[in-house]
Amino acid sequence: MRKLLLFFSIVFIGVIFLGRLSYLQLFDNSFEALSNKNAIKIIYDYPERGYIYDRDGKLLVSNQPAYDVMVIPRDLKAFDTLEFCSLLKITREKFDKELARAKRYSPRLPSVIVAQLSKNDYAFLQEKMRKYPGFYIQKRSLRDYQTNIGANVLGYIAEVNPDNIKNDSYYQSGELLGKTGIEKSYEDLLRGIKGKKYIQKDRFNRDIGPYKEGVFDTLPEKGKDITVTIDAELQAYGELLMQNKRGGVVAIEPETGEILTMVSAPNYNPDLLVGRPRSANYMKLAKDTIAKPLYDRGLLAEYSPGSPFKILNALAALQEEVITPETKFTCYGGYTYARNTKPLGCHCYPGARNDMNRGIYESCNAYFGQTYRKIIEKFDDHKEGIDNWADHIKSFGLGNYLGYDLSTGRKGLVPDSKFYDKWYPNGGWRGVTTISNSIGQGEVLATPIQLANMTAAVANRGYYYTPHIIKKINDEPINIKKYTTPRRTTIDAKHFEPVVQGMYDVYRRPGGTAYYSQVKGIDIAGKTGTVENFMIIDSVKTQLDDHSVFIAFAPKDKPKIALAVFIENGYWGGRWAAPIASLMIEKYIRNEITRTDLEYRMLNGSLEEVYAKPYSGKPFRINE
Template identity: 60%
Template structure:
């Protein structure tokens, strides 16, 4: 009996010993527990970030080697601080502050002391680092831009802050993360996976080799390359056309929703936000509160859409069956209601729908809008039905595109008008909202939304969610939502007269002077009123120039929206730019060199300076 008890005790002890060994070597050997082990030093090996290519596989951004001076605070030994600071080109006070922050973050994990050494500094430092225990040089990669455009599309990377580290434990102090544009939206795709090495230390804190012969070490995994939807040639050309102007251009392929060009102006060279001068350059761009080069106007700018919105008024009027294509309305230099007049320019009168669009008649669309709202028992119901139709074009909300910034725009609700008119104490009618008919009033859209509703018209009633990613190379997959059609509430047959009206804008209407030979373009000019505050007073500035278009008329390949702040007539700046962009994309060359010269050499800087001059100024000249 005693023999069996002894055997059982030995077996039990063996099982317990094996279990404990398993726990220590397997379960307890997680990266978290190892990183907290005082006898183990953690070293990270950073992967190459994925490259970006345009739709034609032209390389946009790659990587370049970079070297950071790192510190593991607990490994630091007494050193000649003045000598070391001289090598690092920092003051003793700066060094103390850096070391203090590193200790607060973690005494065991590495922190950055000096980021992004240039090759000369790396060469001089690397041979002397052996003198400074606890400090070492870490190789990683920074972005190397192959183009000087598309900064707003690609975005940039920057050092993680405490908020990011607390939210996502993958990141450590001093590491880099995508902070804007594609870099931010596709961070987990582009960044790859960093490798880790665990170094065993002896009781004298000396390295004695890989922990457990490196069985827990991992190799870095390179980030995935991505192919974007933009056409680099078209993007660069658009940015050149927008020099000395403010605003934006969005071009979309209607049959897919792929974004061909996404231009905000003014912009900047993406290389400015790489290297040791990054902080200085970023500060300069950030504090330029007048031209705002970091402000993405095509996604964040909310503007009155002006006359391009009339196409939607026509479509909803047809859908609501309050107007047909042959109904005519007279125009006596504008639309008169009560003792007020919403003015209009000279053109033939009366006009039906195609002529109303071609000549951009305010009176025509005010009449259609009034019929839409007055169809219902009260204007509140009318506004809500009008709004429902507009929402189906992707207006009044985020479109769901794959870029991290954006605004909803504004399609006003009946509740909004109830509030401002103090309903039910005071009633209101369709005439109180009549400016909505022509894309003024409370209606606000982003240039992205303008391009998207133009794509929906080009498709005769549907659109794809605009997107910037064409392919993730490797997984070869993009979200399913970018392949789904979104149908508007307007029936397909109602688009024919609106498309014809937009075609006539070029043939005999407000854009007839800027036709492009050999291309059937359907477009709509727009001019939107522009106000600002100067010394607390509301002051009118020169109107905005707007143009939307698609081409060719049948089987369209490009839909575009151009918005030029303070550009006045739609055909003066925005229309010309749209035509040139369309020709560049469809033909690969420019035949209207006179128009190109006008745009490339033209400047609106004098217009933008007017509010800051302190002098009286005129507008709309």
Template identity: 60%
Template sequence: MRKLLLPTLIIIAASLLLIRIFYLQVINDTFKLKSENNAIKIKYDYPERGYIFDRNGKLLVANQASYDIMVIPRELKNIDTLEFCQLLNITKEDYIKKIEKAKVYSPRLPSVFLPQLNKSEFAAFQEKIRKFEGFYFQKRSLRDYEVDFGANIFGFITQVNERLIEKNPYYKSGDLIGRQGVEESYEEILRGIKGVKYIQKDKYNREIGSYKDGKYDTIAVQGEDINLTIDAEIQRYGEQLMINKRGGIVAIEPKTGEILALVTAPSYDPAILVGRQRSKNYTLLYHDSIAKPLYDRGLLAEYPPGSPFKILTGLIALQEEVIDEHTTFVCHHGFSYAPGRFMKCHGSGPHQLNNGIYNSCNTYFANVYLRIIGKYKSTPYAVDNWSNHLKSFGLGQFMGYDLPTGKRGKVPTSKTYKSIYPNWNYSGKTIISNSIGQGEVLMTPIQLANMIATVANEGYYYTPHIIKKIKGASIDKKFTTKHVTTIDKKYFKPMIQGLFDVYNYGTASSLRVEGIDICGKTGTAENFAKIGGKRVQLKDHSIFVAFAPKDNPKIAIAILVENGGFGATIAGPIASLMIEKYLRKKITRVDLEKRVLGISLRDQYAKLGGMKEASAIETTPKDSISRKETSTLKVDSTKQN
């Protein structure tokens, strides 16, 4: 038996080898196709990208035809470079540089010589392209923007680089890919599948027909259309209200987590990143270190949240049962928490939860926070317990939304304070600034919006997302998964009443909209920057969060306006206007609208390096504060904040 084992194994191995060789040489033509590449020309048929619509079916992004001039270096023969360069309005030096670059990529494979010719440029060159052997046209599809807003939402398309080509074999030289926004997030859905045709050539390099009668050819499959959750009208309106201002607006439908508006200011017309001027315009935007129009403040800007954070301080205290809605603290224009340490407040007299919220009393929430931390013998344990409550609102972490950029914000833990105070037993008074949204807490506008949406829902939220519908497919299940906070539902009702009374009796009483029950909270952030090596205080940032209606909320919103002053000065009016625009499709508070549209903060921004003149490619001015700034939070003021 052992004598037969070795011969048997040899026979089996030889048989398998022969079968494989027969398959590759007789049945499968794949390697034959590769070996005949020198006699085969590959042509790609690029599909249209999927269209982009808003939540109501309004077309936002379509397509337009574009043509690339492709070159196969080894097929170049007897080129009249002077005539060629004159036709395309390029220099001979440019011609040589582009040809050398194509040779480096591959002498025998096509690469882009000149991209994105429009119809008139294509027509002029098409008549004479037969004279320039080795060059041919490749039709592609570029974006055609039906609106002049939402650039940060859409992103843009650009040519793939060599690194990506090496990483992903689907892409070839000259292919286009989505970058930033939904173009990047949903690239594989929007791009479709390109078709391939194999053309047989004879020994004279002439095309003689399809290889193998088209056996290996494939047809292009158009990209799928998508509907965004964005409401085009309030997106446009939000960008209009933010002209001559800098900051971010995020609006969410509380019951679904759908993003209704995502505004960053300043922004730009998305159409400037289409065509042959795309690279030049992108470079201008990219190198604008003052305004940073490519920086999405709604997703990336991290700020101490200020007084809107008092909402969370109150809810955690209720959950921890260290207060109830009737617990009273007396305010004497501030709170003394250590020798020489005094937290100012514009309020006075006794405060409970309701008027503590609508008067934005620092003294009340400082005392509440001390009870939260003081409930446990171990301060580190108490801090981590407090931190875990905050994290249940989606804070201090990447939220998982379907856009390719973002920041996690910051929720401090016991580890945070161990690194700050390694040899010091800190207490609640040491970190008392956390009580009013100062201290080490940082939040992005989208986190603020999700927080107030969670309050509107009385304790749950859905991951914010921008995709509503994909033709022929379903959206990710994570966007329909409910996240429940650590706060019991019963504690949200008194808090919501306090937020409602902010509009009735408190810091937003002048911002009411007749017939709409709005709940909201003002905030103000101090703004410091280094100018000439000195720390200089500039005008405060304006913050506001709100939702409406009070019962069965349809919209939750967060606004941050850099250098906007008190929360009720600019951010608050914008919130009221955006809410009315969404719910009623019209504006009755024309006084607020006129006030906001008339406010320009360009002079404030000029203090940080000078104001650039608006260029011809802008739809809103380049006027944002340098991101080198640092921010801390200002004490809220009753009836002013």
């Protein structure tokens, strides 16, 4: 019995070995691949990155040649390190750090030691590279900006990090990809396809020529050129108007959802983040934590929307049939909604009887305080009331990501009953508790692009197209259903005309809050806003200078442009935001400026002194 057991054990083990050997020889090619890695070197031929054009075909971004010094750690031979560092114009410490990084990445694969040499440095160094086995020079393509505007829109390219390599096998250490803006959003189109050359090596690790006579070699394919929706002239003008100010300006074409301009101020010259000075320049920009030039205020800054938000409350009230355009409320210079509370003050004369039209163009807080309460208190359950209100507001694209093709963004906030239940776990809230929402102060938050999109929906009388920045790919117009399908609000089209008329009278009526910013011959509909601005300083809630905000579209009928302007610490809406909006509209529609008085004041005006102050205004204790 023992002899049989021994016999069968030997047979069984033999079968296992034979099976494994057959599998390795007939099916498993992993060792062949490993052998090829050792015997074949792959050299990548990097494609030219796709160009970027503005909506009128103006070239914004092209390419320029650059050269990287690469290393394959396994191929290194003894060399004069100090001499090599001198040639590369880097310190020994920098060299040692980059070489150690390359060895950690892979002894067999190439890594960058020095990136983005200039043409002159390349010409000088190329002749000497034969002295340094294991090093070679790789040609790359860097961005060449044909403009000094739109850095936040265009974005920049930079070296990949380990996460990029892990998440996309296309990239290897030292390669470049889009990090922000259009460069990031359309990286897959812009980057092209790398070419490959397979070089056979002998047993001494020397190159002996193309592998199999180059039959597997491929040529690089240039990245696709893209045309974006940005109007370069309007973008440049907007950035000029926003000099010495902080904030964002976003303009949209209502009939398409195409983004015409996205200004974030302060900004920077995109050329600063190209070439070898990129790292030093980036650190300078990143360390400016006060002005934050790298922070895209148009997409990321979440502000209280202020009085422009009253437009949505008016529309929601009409839809819910709790008021009509003729409904009047009395204003006593503001709205006092409960005893021992601070009134929502406004500039109406005491005893004024305001209907919707006047409530809009004079921005009456009492009118909209009462209107908001009627929306919420229509329902017996205040939770149902505020959820119904929130649904109307969200239908304009607020409180959620818009789904645009931009590389970053924030969702803002439209509070609902769940939000307030968290703030008041004992249930101690009612519609009047949230009264600040009536004038766009409260808990509501919106980004400038959301306000611009909201304005486009009003301009279209109840629908909008998802904002987007792509217009053409290789001269072929896009046909993306997401950007060509209208998204409808919860408000019936019939309710928009009285609201639009009120916005029109903001400009045309002598009491209108933007009366002094009107442009002759252009029918503009708009709404100013003065947004209270608080910050916690030394555990004290401190009121800073108000923000200036304005939304507008023009012409009133068949609008071509809708925009939002937000100026941090700009006092009131009519002081900075409304004039800038009027100038942007005239520039786009007429391509000339007749309101030269406004232009002079905006171009020469500055808020730098305000920003330099630690704070202004009086403190409000948190428990007050």
